[in-house]
Amino acid sequence: MAELLQFVFSGLTVGAIYALVALGFTLIYNASDIINFAQGEFVMLGGMTTVFMALAGVPLPLAALIAIIVTTGVGLALHRFAIEPARGASSVALIMITIGASVFLRGVAQVVFDKRFHSLPPLFGADSIQFGGAAILPQSLVVLAGATVIVILLWLFVERTLLGKAVIATAANRLAARLIGVDTRRIVDFSFAVSAAIGAIAGILITPITLTSYDVGTLLALKGFAAAMLGGIGSPLGAVVGGLLIGMIEALSAGYLSSSYKDAVAFLIILVVLVAMPQGLFGRVKVERV
Amino acid sequence: MRTLQRVTVTAAIGLAVLLSAGHQASAQTKIGAVLSVTGPASFLGDPEKKTLEIYVDEINAKGGVNGQKLQLIVYDDAGNANNARTFATRLVEEDKIDAMVGGSTTGSTLAMIPVFEDAKIPFISLAGAIQIIEPVHKWVFKTPHTDKMACEKIFADLKHRNLTTIAMISGTDAFGKSMRDQCVAVAPQAGIKIATEESYGPRDSDMTPQLTKIHNTAGVQAVVNPGFGQGPAIVTRNYRQLGIKLPFYQSHGVASKQFIELAGPAAEGVRLPAAALLIADKLPNKDPQKPVVVNYTRTYQQKSGQAVSTFGGHAYDGLMILVQAMQRAKSADKSKVRDEIEKTKGYIGTGGIVNMSPTDHMGLDLSAFHMLEIKGGDWTLVPGT
Amino acid sequence: MSLRALLEIRLLPAILVAAIVIILPLFFPSAYYYRIGALVFIFALAVVGLNLLMGFAGQVSLGHAGFLGIGAYSVAIGPVHFGAPSWLCLFVGAILSGAVAFAVGRPILKLKGHYLAVATLGFGLLVAIVLTNEAGWTGGPDGMNVPALTLFGWRVHGSDAWYWIAGATFVGGFLLALNLMESPTGRALQAIHDSEIAARVLGIDVARKKLTIFIISAMYASVAGSFLALFNGLITPDVAGFLGSIELVAMVVLGGMGSIFGSLVGAAVLVVLPQVLTIFHEYEQALLGLIVMVFMIFLRQGIVPSVTVALAGWRK
Structure with missing residues (x-):
């Protein structure tokens, strides 16, 4: 029983990390239909900027704030200078731009920062919490709480604010949104900025567990993307559920099946779920316009 | 139209760059290196590259080897064996190197071995696995312990x-x-x-x-x-x-x-x-490796601003074994240098004391390793090892 | 006759490509250039296949390097573990890839857009994970040696030999792809690309056509993978990895989706570019990313279609 509980704790830890990364994909997708493959680099920038600010003697909370602002700026710049000029290009071309951006940001990070691994101190110490014979780090709960808060905020934003409605309107039909007076460019700007900020927050919260380096983004983006798709792209709740599910599957298969094939099991289950539910768990059905 | 102009200009610049890259001053001893400077093995390649650059500069400042300056040509394979093979071909065919240090990973090294065997160029790998030197390849050596x-x-x-x-x-x-x-x-x-x-x-x-x-x-x-x-x-x-x-x-x-x-x-x-490198300051004074590792540690930390790792040490050993072989051969002649590398005896490096032979292209034994224990946030030597 | 009209003649592009293969070596000063050339044609072969899928059938695959991996390890495992001749293993690999594509494609090609992307991505990762873990068969992450190809007693060795083999195969694959596009299947595919529902209304068996093209594109990738393995003499699981798949997609998009000739241009750009960028040392990666972005922003249709349009506009 303690063994199972430990596997579940591990699944929660890893799943919360994926969920936090996956959340970053949803808003950009909602506003512009783009899968942003540079999302992992936002996570990296959040963690790495905080680390280097802290190394330069900036107090940690301030360093984290600067990291979020810097990353938000990068997200905004990505939209203004790369996505916006290519508006009207095919969705594959736009995805390719975000992949280019991810290579670019990684390339810049290895020059501006370095190529070593770094860590941040956990918020509530490194001593694990014992429960029922299993152990979990307080930081895992912090990551989980972070994901929960972001989901609630996103939900409130979309449901309760005019800006949120505008994002949905832009996603549904850009032209129609513009006709009713929505500044769609500003809306997409906004969605990139917020997604970047979410990425940065994710980077700062998970670094005490995962450690960070200039190339930490690639795999996180991969898992985050898979989680977002499993949950149904565009749904914040789906992103979190997808993330937790993948984390849980990985931990349980590492525990009960084979640790070498845990990633394989996770992707196999994603394949099966998608074949059974082609829109993911919480995705909306899109009608193809003829 | 503007788009087309941009493309033409970009293409022209690219071509010019490509053409100019191949032609640089010769009359130097050229040392090639293919390292995993980026990618998943970058914490091997990064210190290795820094080490080679630091020491090639230092050797050149002292007048080079056999009166010739060293020219270091480093390519980054990003940990990919296919890239490594392409860069190895480029080093041989285009840069016409005299000797080769590095291959950070085993995969990259194994991919490059046939290129240097064919071209008959001495190749000192910085990768770990035993397959690199067993069976022995005539032109291939390695510095890290297996x-x-x-x-x-x-x-x-x-x-x-x-x-x-x-x-x-x-x-x-x-x-x-x-x-x-x-x-x-x-x-x-x-x-x-x-x-x-x-x-x-x-x-x-x-x-x-x-x-x-x-x-x-x-x-x-x-x-x-x-x-x-x-x-x-x-x-x-x-x-x-x-x-x-x-x-x-x-x-x-x-x-x-x-x-x-x-x-x-x-x-x-x-x-x-x-290896002794990690505990440079804790080695007993009579240890023959002490001056080498203390020196390397000081130089590397000063020039790179980072803590030493044994990986950078492997690059140091590779370069020094090569340079000393060139000095003994009194030339950069590939075949003579190869023979001299194989005759390396009693070289004191960061990784241990190297004694190569025609059947042993690494030349380290178990005495090169120390058993360390982490105590109080630092390495300590386990007594009796 | 305008250039555009010239390009529209069916056989002409193939003759043009064959001429490129033959004339290029006149400017090659060393074996290194032959190697680059051979790599361009090998990757271009895989890219042609992927372009059929992406550009004509409108289906994205983020796991195509998985088929490259199946082809590569077929010519490694076959000769080493079973003593089978390399050329036979090349064909077996292609058939195996086709069979895997059939099995995988049937369920996942029903998915749309990004969901198909993540499903293919999962497939590619599965292949890479198996290749990494089954070290007894594959040598694990350090890779395994691949015995050289022997044809009629001739041991194929050296960059120039592989340049000609890869070049000739590419011309063949290129021709095949052109013909395929002109066939009823090709026309049906383009209808699917334009609108899947409209195609279905017209009575096209959409699922079956998509599956056919997925299988063909898998076999292209498999042959390319086999060539890569035989050419390098060593293969590592990287070949099947996520980054490999992304690179293939980038080659398709950069050269121009739906342009078979663009496949060659896309492969050439992404094989040659890293070689040029080495002079920028640590800025290499950043520049590579920047160049990909700039290309996609200014030539959003891909290099070949955009340049063709620009040239046509110039004439007027």
């Missing part, structure tokens, strides 16, 4: 502590997998029983399920973790998180002060086999 030696060193220490049943948790990256295979191969001879085995992906962030399973396996007396990168640091943290009290061994893959920083207090009591 993974097999690391396993033997760990197993010897286990026997010394009367521990015979172990569990292994290894990374699925090239380093972890290769060392794991070697450990499994030598365990029976060493009288060690491997009770259970687990693995983790190179970028995993939590290994508690694997460690829980190991913890629940009856009879396990110690745990060994072959791996490099950030994985071992996370395994070590998880080890403490679960409160496992069994003796814990890391490999020579974590051989840098950074591991202690990343793993934090959880690293206390962890043992690992490592």
